[in-house]
Amino acid sequence: MKLRIAGAGLALALGTTVLNAAPASAATSCSTWLTKQVRTALPDLYYGNVKCSSISINTKVRGGLAIDNDLDCYTGWFTRTNYTYKTCGAARVSGAYYQTATL
Helix, strand or coil, X not given: CHHHHHHHHHHHHHHHHHHHCCCCCCCCEEEEEEEEECCCCCCCEEEEEEEEEECCCCEEEEEXXXXXXXXXXXXXXXXXXXXXXXXXXXXXXXXXXXXXXXX
């Protein structure tokens, strides 16, 4: 009898765990990189690119280009995944990045 009660308790505990499990939500996952436009007799231009494979629920993303000694340049805010967004170009940059915000 004790064995049956222990088994029933285990089944109940497992059932409760399954019922209370929260649905998985995708975390925001984005890649950023620079592309270079080679120009003759002028400094090369660099562009920031961002592409997200997943974006969390109620979240928007924008890409940025860190421009040396100037204001950064941004893409518009977006929620579309698997699409590459591109910033404006600049000659002296220190990298590309992305930011997230709540919708």
